Amino acid sequence: xxxxxxxxxxxxxxxxxxxxxxxxxxxxxxxxxxxxxxxxxxxxxxxxxxxxxxxxxxxxxxxxxxxxxxxxxxxxxxxxxxxxxxxxxxxxxxxxxxxxxxxxxxxxxxxxxxxxxxxxxxxxxxxxxxxxxxxxxxxxxxxxxxxxxxxxxxxxxxxxxxxxxxxxxxxxxxxxxxxxxxxxxxxxxxxxxxxxxxxxxxxxxxxxxxxxxxxxxxxxxxxxxxxxxxxxxxxxxxxxxxxxxxxxxxxxxxxxxxxxxxxxxxxxxxxxxxxxxxxxxxxxxxxxxxxxxxxxxxxxxxxxxxxxxxxxxxxxxxxxxxxxxxxxxxxxxxxxxxxxxxxxxxxxxxxxxxxxxxxxxx
Amino acid sequence: xxxxxxxxxxxxxxxxxxxxxxxxxxxxxxxxxxxxxxxxxxxxxxxxxxxxxxxxxxxxxxxxxxxxxxxxxxxxxxxxxxxxxxxxxxxxxxxxxxxxxxxxxxxxxxxxxxxxxxxxxxxxxxxxxxxxxxxxxxxxxxxxxxxxxxxxxxxxxxxxxxxxxxxxxxxxxxxxxxxxxxxxxxxxxxxxxxxxxxxxxxxxxxxxxxxxxxxxxxxxxxxxxxxxxxxxxxxxxxxxxxxxxxxxxxxxxxxxxxxxxxxxxxxxxxxxxxxxxxxxxxxxxxxxxxxxxxxxxxxxxxxxxxxxxxxxxxxxxxxxxxxxxxxxxxxxxxxxxxxxxxxxxxxxxxxxxxxxxxxxxxxxxxxxxxxxxxxxxxxxxxxxxxxxxxxxxxxxxxxxxxxxxxxxxxxxxxxxxxxxxxxxxxxxxxxxxxxxxxxxxxxxxxxxxxxxxxxxxxxxxxxxxxxxxxxxxxxxxxxxxx
Numbered sequence: 105x106x107x108x109x110x111x112x113x114x115x116x117x118x119x120x121x122x123x124x125x126x127x128x129x130x131x132x133x134x135x136x137x138x139x140x141x142x143x144x145x146x147x148x149x150x151x152x153x154x155x156x157x158x159x160x161x162x163x164x165x166x167x168x169x170x171x172x173x174x175x176x177x178x179x180x181x182x183x184x185x186x187x188x189x190x191x192x193x194x195x196x197x198x199x200x201x202x203x204x205x206x207x208x209x210x211x212x213x214x215x216x217x218x219x220x221x222x223x224x225x226x227x228x229x230x231x232x233x234x235x236x237x238x239x240x241x242x243x244x245x246x247x248x249x250x251x252x253x254x255x256x257x258x259x260x261x262x263x264x265x266x267x268x269x270x271x272x273x274x275x276x277x278x279x280x281x282x283x284x285x286x287x288x289x290x291x292x293x294x295x296x297x298x299x300x301x302x303x304x305x306x307x308x309x310x311x312x313x314x315x316x317x318x319x320x321x322x323x324x325x326x327x328x329x330x331x332x333x334x335x336x337x338x339x340x341x342x343x344x345x346x347x348x349x350x351x352x353x354x355x356x357x358x359x360x361x362x363x364x365x366x367x368x369x370x371x372x373x374x375x376x377x378x379x380x381x382x383x384x385x386x387x388x389x390x391x392x393x394x395x396x397x398x399x400x401x402x403x404x405x406x407x408x409x410x411x412x413x414x415x416x417x418x419x420x421x422x423x424x425x426x427x428x429x430x431x432x433x434x435x436x437x438x439x440x441x442x443x444x445x446x447x448x449x450x451x452x453x454x455x456x457x458x459x460x461x462x463x464x465x466x
Numbered sequence: 467x468x469x470x471x472x473x474x475x476x477x478x479x480x481x482x483x484x485x486x487x488x489x490x491x492x493x494x495x496x497x498x499x500x501x502x503x504x505x506x507x508x509x510x511x512x513x514x515x516x517x518x519x520x521x522x523x524x525x526x527x528x529x530x531x532x533x534x535x536x537x538x539x540x541x542x543x544x545x546x547x548x549x550x551x552x553x554x555x556x557x558x559x560x561x562x563x564x565x566x567x568x569x570x571x572x573x574x575x576x577x578x579x580x581x582x583x584x585x586x587x588x589x590x591x592x593x594x595x596x597x598x599x600x601x602x603x604x605x606x607x608x609x610x611x612x613x614x615x616x617x618x619x620x621x622x623x624x625x626x627x628x629x630x631x632x633x634x635x636x637x638x639x640x641x642x643x644x645x646x647x648x649x650x651x652x653x654x655x656x657x658x659x660x661x662x663x664x665x666x667x668x669x670x671x672x673x674x675x676x677x678x679x680x681x682x683x684x685x686x687x688x689x690x691x692x693x694x695x696x697x698x699x700x701x702x703x704x705x706x707x708x709x710x711x712x713x714x715x716x717x718x719x720x721x722x723x724x725x726x727x728x729x730x731x732x733x734x735x736x737x738x739x740x741x742x743x744x745x746x747x748x749x750x751x752x753x754x755x756x757x758x759x760x761x762x763x764x765x766x767x768x769x770x771x772x773x774x775x776x777x778x779x780x781x782x783x784x785x786x787x788x789x790x791x792x793x794x795x796x797x798x799x800x801x802x803x804x805x806x807x808x809x810x811x812x813x814x815x816x817x818x819x820x821x822x823x824x825x826x827x828x829x830x831x832x833x834x835x836x837x838x839x840x841x842x843x844x845x846x847x848x849x850x851x852x853x854x855x856x857x858x859x860x861x862x863x864x865x866x867x868x869x870x871x872x873x874x875x876x877x878x879x880x881x882x883x884x885x886x887x888x889x890x891x892x893x894x895x896x897x898x899x900x901x902x903x904x905x906x907x908x909x910x911x912x913x914x915x916x917x918x919x920x921x922x923x924x925x926x927x928x929x930x931x932x933x934x935x936x937x938x939x940x941x942x943x944x945x946x947x948x
Contacts, residue, residue: 159810162841212650216623242811242841248664248907249613249665252657252660253658255657299567334756341749381654383654385646387569451669452658454911
């Protein structure tokens with residue numbers, strides 16, 4: 105695969121105008137997205153990178169799309185701030201890729217996902233036009249909100265070259281706990297309890313029993329909960345939360361955990377060849393989980409996302425279709441990165457017709 | 467009015483839900499942007515989504531423009547009728563179809579009143595977060611069209627951030643669904659919910675909406691601080707932000723707005739040049755610790771008086787003055803225009819100085835109320851519509867304020883939308899090409915330009931008549947503007 109890496113928006117525009125089909129990548133960390141694009145010129149955005157404007161006092165940051173997530177997060181961290189949607193794959197991904205594939209991490213639980221923190225973007229569409237969508241301030245309702253539209257759009261409507269996000273002050277300290285349950289149903293009941301409680305968790309993930317231990321005594325479901333806040337308040341909050349969970353949800357065990365970035369990286373234990381993201385609602389979990397019980401997986405964001413490995417993409421595709429869910433393959437060699445229930449939608453098609461009338465962006 | 471359309475509407479709407487007589491149309495002639503009014507050709511009041519779909523398809527077929535309307539609280543004239551067009555009143559689609567507290571979601575029809583969702587969710591310890599000041603009367607359908615905000619948007623966002631899924635009828639009659647019951651939506655694919663919310667009724671009508679609910683905070687701590695200088699109140703906001711605190715709301719009112727609020731709801735505000743309201747919310751131990759930090763900041767910020775709400779009743783009283791400030795200004799002046807510009811927070815002081823200078827230039831009074839946390843200004847320009855040229859003068863001043871917001875790097879609207887009122891200012895924010903692209907998008911969805919024709923885009927046809935005075939409901943204290 106030859107990758108052209110334009111250094112400027114002008115060069116990108118020229119490339120698009122001169123090509124019949126274009127496939128855009130950041131740094132290519134999500135390999136499954138770049139499989140079946142035969143014949144398309146591949147454009148990498150790694151040269152269009154760097155922070156353009158960061159104003160901590162405004163809670164806003166404007167950054168070029170090819171900027172490494174790692175670099176952006178480090179710059180925010182220097183000012184005690186963060187991207188509350190918690191971008192995934194911080195080691196390898198570009199921020200544009202995170203937006204295009206809509207990849208929020210576990211901390212999304214507290215304040216929201218990519219869509220909730222994107223404020224605006226500069227894009228080049230399939231006709232080679234460069235223009236701005238959305239705004240640069242934390243609140244703006246002028247014009248159609250195409251910046252939200254681009255979240256999850258996989259580079260098929262317009263190529264983002266610059267992004268503006270809302271950022272928040274980060275909390276100084278964390279405490280993590282695991283609540284163990286024998287059955288999935290018990291763990292889900294605990295999530296429902298938390299959902300209606302005033303306890304404000306920074307993250308809430310559900311880890312199924314290890315495959316080799318299924319049916320054994322230690323083969324339990326682990327609900328991982330993280331609290332964030334001031335040092336002086338955390339002990340009291342952890343105690344209150346634990347007591348409430350113990351009283352209301354009857355875990356078989358409660359374990360304090362050492363908090364770390366890898367504990368809260370939902371992909372940390374998923375090293376298999378083919379990695380898939382699926383959004384679902386907590387109440388869809390039991391039925392879906394039965395179908396994927398042999399796949400290593402982790403439920404993130406209070407049971408609203410599942411990350412799973414599969415060796416049999418066809419079987420997963422069928423399972424997703426029967427649950428009317430759509431999956432996105434991030435890693436692996438696949439015919440199509442989007443599997444399960446198809447994404448076709450009349451409104452999306454109308455937008456495509458305007459932004460990419462010649463169907464150049466694939 | 468198109469006779470063939472009327473005849474077709476008569477086939478499904480009984481006479482009490484198809485309004486055509488002048489006296490019946492009168493209440494629909496304007497919304498909360500009272501400076502404008504227009505007479506619709508007819509008003510229909512559907513009771514279910516099938517009637518809405520049928521009506522939109524008829525309008526499309528016969529190329530008759532329509533506007534969907536909830537309670538008519540738009541401050542940008544978003545629900546102003548299209549002369550000789552059809553107004554589709556959605557208030558009767560007011561069912562809350564489902565509350566699922568376990569998943570923290572509600573499924574509602576477009577005519578459901580914003581506050582009613584919170585009331586239905588309250589028994590489960592949940593609430594619906596976006597809180598426009600008109601929340602006791604405005605509908606969720608209107609909130610979606612204009613991506614409504616409120617005083618508590620800084621932390622949890624606007625309407626768009628609280629809609630998970632919807633079923634809509636597009637302007638050409640196509641019916642489609644997007645999003646899901648998951649807070650992550652469909653997970654992949656363009657965010658269609660995000661595109662539809664805030665499209666000002668130009669894409670079509672939301673038929674059914676899935677919203678996310680939030681757990682009620684365990685504790686609120688609300689502080690009211692009084693300053694003898696508006697700039698100092700603005701500096702206090704910067705100090706709070708710099709400290710790393712993330713309050714649920716930060717609001718500022720200036721002297722004139724305070725005076726109006728006092729006259730209207732007797733909130734017991736101190737006599738001051740500026741008042742700052744800061745509200746912390748969340749888990750009790752954390753909020754109490756944050757509150758100590760906030761208190762130190764307020765003490766150091768030069769406030770000559772600060773009060774802490776000691777009970778829910780005191781908190782309500784503080785907010786009542788703030789939320790009623792707009793309609794309260796109606797007591798000081800026969801007419802006023804509300805603006806909704808946004809500036810980067812750090813340039814609030816500059817913006818206020820400029821607005822003061824403009825006040826002098828135009829010899830008009832301006833009361834300032836703003837969501838200081840997100841830089842969203844609501845200057846209220848006072849004028850007397852009975853005076854020749856007064857409205858035009860007020861509008862010219864409003865235009866200068868909008869230009870100022872754009873020049874400072876902000877936006878012409880934070881939460882009210884472009885609507886009828888600011889359509890001529892859209893080019894101040896977007897280039898010709900950007901507007902062309904948005905227009906092409908609209909045409910791809912609505913080739914006959916029938917959905918809310920004359921709004922958002924500059925130079926639209928919808929003529930409007932100047933008039934004066936408050937909305938009758940506003941005068942009666944039922945609705946308020948924000």
